[in-house]
Amino acid sequence: MKKMQLSYKYINLMITVVLFFALFAAGSVLYNGFFSTQVLLNMLIDNAFLIITAIGMTFVLIIGGIDISVGSVIALVCMLSAYLLEIQHLSAIIVIPLMLLMGFLFGLVQGSFIHFFTIQPFIVTLAGMFLARGLCYVISIDTIMITNPFYQFVATYRIPLPFGNFISISVIIALVLVLAALYLSNYTKFGRAVYAIGGNAQSAMLMGLPVGRTKVLVYGLSGFCSALSGVVFSFYMLSGYGLHAMGLEMDAIASAVIGGTPLTGGVGFVTGTLFGVLIQGVIQTLIMFQGTLSSWWTKIAVAFLLCLFIVLQRIVVFRKERTKSIS
Amino acid sequence: MMEKIQSIWNRFTSSRLCWPLAALFFVLLFNFFFTKDFFTIEMKDGHFYGVTIDVLNRAAPLMLLAIGMTLVIATKGIDISVGSMIAISGAVAASLIGGKLEYVDGVKTLVTLVPMPVAIFTALLVTTLLGMWNGLLISKVGIQPIVATLILLVAGRGIAQLITQGQIITVYYKPFQFIGTGYIFGLPFSLFIVGLVFGITFYAVRKTALGMFIESIGINAVASRFAGINVSKYIFSAYAFSGLCAGLAGLIICSNVSSADGNNAGLFIELDAILAVSLGGNSLDGGRFSLVGSLIGALVIQSITTTIYALGVPPEITLVVKSVVVIVICLLQSANFRKIVFSKWAQKRGIPGEKNAAKL
Incomplete structure (x- = not known):
């Protein structure tokens, strides 16, 4: 019985991994030059910011919340760092920590609203989304290009790998974050509290877990991740613009759901x-x-996958409930 | 006499429409003092012109969405795909009507690809079907509303782009433009659409048992099912109806700007619609609802937007103002917040906090 439940829990994850390799294999068979390490690495380079955001989102989803402000926070971070670097001529060493702190605080405030005033996460982060997007336009309506030498260097620098492959610094940041998040979710008190609260907040509280603190911190973490993602995105785009990362929150949620995190x-x-x-x-x-x-076919394909995975999750839950009621 | 006024006042303040009306009143009051000619209405070419008319006209799509969204939210759901459905509806109508210039009997006329009623019917049918798809996922498959409609939110703009082949289709066909820009009896035609939809919906939910069923589903779906209400049927219908409303709103928007833009038509309007419903005093937890409140909410949002334009403040600030409004309204609706703030306030005045909080 225990073995069964284990497989239920991992079934989505397994399907996702299998599907990824199947799609990659299909591409390799169909197209010349698809089967190479660099193509794989390019996926990481182009999606480093999405990985970072999606990790923060995963924690929020595990705790049973949602954060739709992430895309706007990325835009705000890009805009504000462009403004501080180019117009205020601040150094990158000051700007980057400042941005990360701002994202963290933004998340903390949202989390506090959600926890202390028991307002729905969707609505609070909706307001946060409006606010961050609006603040972008308050700073500037036009694009601000980033010409800061440090940003230019990070954007263009390629870390050489064996066999002529390369990755960008953003990929390193994303992968380090993945490892940190793995440690945080599996080997710390905080991680266990997150899972417990997501499973049942009431029992988590009765067990003496710090529900409020964990909840607020998770939103803070998500804010921090979006800010980090914003920094990486500004390396990628080298500009600040109010329409940056439009709809990214949905991509992040979709990634987490496809990866086996139900809402x-x-x-x-x-x-x-x-x-x-x-x-x-x-x-x-x-x-x-x-x-x-x-390119809009990407959206349709992602939506199709999303649909497939959600229905699948539903079926898994149904079957689990049935086996439970039989036993 | 005083007592009578007192009792009317009490009835008003305890009414659910009190807060939305107060919000609208304050926005209008602000405009009365600070915006020039806000309340001036002129007659030009047999139409009424003025800022207030403009607010009503521009609020029309939002009001339509708010009507559909109110019913969805009343069933304890949410529909975040309406913006995408607007894009799809506009794309279908525009690509079916087209904008070809042809010579008919030596006169240059615009010819439609298919007759306009067919195009409109198809657009509405498509969005209603999409609404049904949402309803099917939610009521039959049992997926959370926000997730189920997320699918269409992601795919919808892609589908709209697919229909328009990635182009922005312009429509110059006069009868179609009438939907968004035409006037009847001196008033914008779109208002009549809103009036009609509102009238039918209001009749259906308040003069038949439908409204009560929806409220009972929103409060407790399981209990409603045991009471003999066909829960999944009503939830399904609510989403289908929301799709229909989104389709109508899409037609108005598309016709108003004479073009269908798959990327930007109705962008973020789903958030405005949810905000309108919430501003209208409706709880996002479902249950009791007020259609009139949602309409007032939509008007408040449009008035704020128009005010910001009229004041010459950069229109981009609208988002900041909106976010502040959302936060304030949510805080006022949150029982915990009122308890924390008002009990302190009450303690200062020497009133037992608990009692006061309970009354609030």
């Missing part, structure tokens, strides 16, 4: 999220290699 809370995998992002990356790359399909 009901209590369950979720950082590794799954990583593969959730990579599946979107494979689809993008496939469409790029195909050449004639337009």
Whole structure:
């Protein structure tokens, strides 16, 4: 019986991983030059910011909440750092920690509203989304290009790997964060508290877990991740613009869901999220290699996958309930 | 006499429409003092012109969405795909009508690809079907509303782009433009659409048992099922109806700007619609609802937007103002917040906090 439950928990994750490799294999068979390490690495380079955001989102989803402000926070971080670097001529060493702190505080405030005033997470982060997007336009309506030498260096620097492959610094940041998140979710008190609260907040409280603190901190973590993602995104785009990262929150949620984190809370995998992002990356790359399909097919394909996984999760839950009632 | 006024006042303040009306009143009061010619209405070419008319006209799509969203939220759901459905509806209508210039009997006329009623019917049918898809996922498969509608939110803009082939389709066909820009009896035609939809919905939910069923589902779906209400049927219908409303709103928006833009038509309007419902005094937890409140909420949002334009403040600030409004309204609706703030306030005045909080 225990073995069964274990497999239920991991079934989505397994399907995601298998699907990723299947899609990659299909691409390798269909297109010349698809099967190379660099194509795989490019997926990481192009989606580093999405990985970072999606990890923060995973924690929020595990605790049973939602954070739709992440895309706007990324835009705000890009805009504000462009403003501080270019107009105020501050150094990158000051700007980057400042941005990360701002993101963390933004998340903490949202979390406090959600926890202390028991307002729905969707509404609080909706307000946060409006606020961050609006503040972008308060700073500037036009694009601000970033010409700061440090940013330019990070944006163009490629870390060479064996066999002529390379990755960007953003990828290193993203992968370090993945490892940190893995440690945090699996080997710390905080991680266990997050899972417990997501499973059942009431029992978590009765067990003496710090529900309020954990909840607020998780939103803080998500804010921090979006800020970090914003910094990485500003390396990637080298500009600040109010329309940056439009709709990214939905991509992040989709990645987590495809990676086996249901929106009901209590369950979720950082590794799954990583593969959730990579599946979107494979689809993008496939469409790029195909050449004639337009980029909006990515959206449709992602939505289709999302639908498939959600229905699948539902079926798993149904079957679990049935076996439970039989036993 | 005093007592009578007192009792009317009490009835008003205890009414659910009190807060939305107060919000609208304050926005209008602000405009009365600070915006020039806000309340001036002129007659030009047989139409009424003025800022207030403009607010009503521009609020029309939002009001339509708010009507559909109210019913969805009343069933304890949410529909975040309405913005995408607007884009799809506009794309379907615009691509079916087209904008070809042809010479008919030597006169240059715009010819539609298919007759306009067919195009409109198809657009509404498509969005209603999409609404049904949402309803099916939620009521039959049992997926959370926000997740189920998320699918369409992600895919919808892609579908709209697919229909328009990635282009922005312009429509110059006069009868179609009438939907968003035309006037009847000196008033914008879109208002009549809102009036009609509102009238039918209001009749259906308040003069039949439908409204009560929806409220009971929102309060406790399981209990409602045991009471013999066909819960999944009503939830399904609510989403289908929301789709229909989104389709109508899409037609108005598309016709108003004479083009269908798959990327930007109705962008973020789902958030405005949810905000309108919430501003209208409706709880996002479902249950009791007020259609009139949602309409007032939609008007408040549009008035704020128009005020910001009229004051010459950069329109981008609208988002900041909106976010502040959302936060304030949510805080006022939150029982915990009122308890914390008002009990302190009450303690200062020497009133037992608990009692006062309970009354609030």
